[in-house]
Amino acid sequence: MRDVRFAWEKGRAPCFSGFSLTVKAGEHWFIHGASGSGKSTLLNLAAGVLLPDAGVIRLLDQDLSVLSASGRDRFRVDHAGFIFQQFNLIPWMSVLDNTLLPCRFSRRRRQQAEAAGGDARSEAKRLLCALDMEEALWRQPAMKLSIGQQQRAAAARALLGRPELIIADEPTSSLDADRQAIFLELLRHECAASGAALLFVSHDERLAGRFTHRLRIGRQETGSRKQNGVDYAQYTTTVD
Template sequence: MNAPGVVVDAQDLRFRWPGAAADTVVLPALRIAAGEQVFLRGASGSGKSTLLSLLAGVLPPQAGRLQVLGQDLAMLSGPARDRLRADHLGVIFQQFNLLPWLSAHDNVTLALRFSTRRRAQAAEGEAGRLLGAMGLADALWRRPAAQLSVGQQQRVAAARALIGRPALILADEPTSALDEDARDAFMALLMQCCAEAGSALVFVSHDVRLAQRFSRVEVLG
């Protein structure tokens, strides 16, 4: 069993895409404690997104051990992994995160629709509080996501990942489409909001400039 307070515990984890000549993910060991913020660095094509899909339970592990919140993902059915994700994980992608016709606010509350646990964790007005904490002006909350800048959309995506205080936030190069100023502001707010929520953060990127913000950096591949 997993030690208490461990959100990710992987050992000898391997994954190979069908038809590929070599393993895409080779992870000898990765252990992440509750609330910890970890930067996973890897070149483009090194398997970062594939690894996050494994951690998120989107892809089933093929070999090795992967426990998320004490649950062995290889032992869970697809629907059980979906439930674990909806209840306990927040995911922020590189781009195209939001439903374009829904407002910023409704994109955030959408995450609650799939999880009784998340709904129970989110106080009244929590979506607005998180949008504010991520630096999105109130005037934009009711605007369709498609009418927001990419930087504003990523703030909404972060608020959606954070709502209901999930144990683990997975961020897949969320700043790659942002300019330098927007990137710095986004990183600072994301890390602060994760700390306030008590959510662990696994942040993958090829961008070494972002690594210095993290006290723990692991190199993939």
């Protein structure tokens, strides 16, 4: 990301202005900040759901702005796995089918899963095992699972087919402290195993110690700057 500027509405104060960030393969980033500071916006920009008003966002050397909307959709599922705070799984589908979802839409993810596990199903099962999901749960519809189990299944899905980027938006916020730690360890271990970069957003700074990199997003009133007659409140970010 270089010199990215993004505002939710034209003429309003931008969330990001002149923002740059480089994430390399295998790096685990902890991104934190207060609510509404723009953490989720950053993830949406990184995933190409949102496009910057100015600046360049490249994912694996691909400029996301030059792709069409459906091209970005395709590119996103080919190269990124997502874990959200909750509601990751389709309730009526089995855990295994939920895990296999990206392989249904992305040929690349499917092929990489095959390459890793012989066929996508075995690779999904391997990941579920690695994430501590008992075999008895695989055929259960997702709605029967506890939240911790659901998050682990979501992690298995995000990792399936070795996408280069894992985006986790507060995946542990619905879990209690013990389970947070266990989940985080499993996730980091599997990301390390697949060599994926991890963008992990949380407002809980206690988790930050386990990450290789930290990014803090916060509003620091550095005074408003007049530009073209419009007031821009500036966001600054600090990288530790």
